[in-house]
Amino acid sequence: MSKIKKAIIPAAGIGSRFLPWTKAMPKEMLPIINKPVIQYVVEECVEAGIEEIIIVTDSRKRSIEDHFDYAPLLEDQLEKAGKQQQLAEIRKIADMADFIYIRQKGPYGNATPVISSRRAVGNEPFVVVWGDQFTWAQPSRLKQCLDVFNAHQCPTFAAIKVNDEQKKHAGIGRLEPFEDNVFTLKEIVEKPGAENAPSDIMVSGAYLFTPDVFPILENLQPGKGGELWLVDAINQLCRQQQCLAVEIRDGRFQDTGNKLAYHKTVVDFMLEDPEIGEAIKEYFKAKIEHAGQP
Secondary structure, eight states: OOOOOEEEEEOOOOOGGGTTGGGTSOGGGOEETTEEHHHHHHHHHHHTTOOEEEEEEOTTOHHHHHHTSOOHHHHHHHHHTTOHHHHHHHHHHHHSSEEEEEEOOSSSSTTHHHHHTHHHHOSSOEEEEOTTEEEEOSSOHHHHHHHHHHHHOSOEEEEEEOOTTGGGTSEEEEEEEEETTEEEEEEEEESOHHHHOSOSEEEEEEEEEOTTHHHHHHTOOOOGGGOOOHHHHHHHHHHHSOOEEEEOTTOEEEEOSSHHHHHHHHHHHHHHOTTTHHHHHHHHHHHHHTTTOO
């Protein structure tokens, strides 16, 4: 089987948790320091060897297309101003990969973007990564998963250890040991809570598939809320063939899908930023010391 060179990034959601911001701006374009969330996701894909990025959007997401395109007027202004470093950064964005944009079609649900990408993927293996979350790790989450996929040539999914509180909101894996930090995935149990969780491992964020998943997706029946859920397709796949979950080594899960998670992620990156990190630490320290004072 060929190596994975294509990634699907679903980005057609309305972002209701961030209204009114998302009335005109996609949630995937929320900034973390000076880059939108989706750029971090694309950079992870490219670093892992992905060459073709398929972004599934709708009519309100043109700013995503603009961001990953060339900007001749801006580039000309930067050139004339002698801002070569910024010019290089801007051009690098469009040069990272080949970008394909597909309008989402079909019923609502997070499996629909994958179904909509069927023709663009063809008969090749591919990865699905969400446009509003990522796991910060070295080697990257996707690189670790690709190494396992290339070795075993079967569906492979990213996983990370979570606490009891997170088990209320995440898909938790029912797992069996396979090798080292890799498990055989038997099932993903959605939002089980701590008492009913089959493990302390969340399976989410990066899904490496063979084309075998498409017959399942194309016959997938609506699940909770009448939506088509990717997890339902994954659970069917687990019953049909071997699927693996890779617990990401030294991984830090970064979610931006709700206001609290997004701002925690922004704070993490601000504190680690070489330009503003120390100033931000001093600012927070002063705020904490004077908390509650008039």
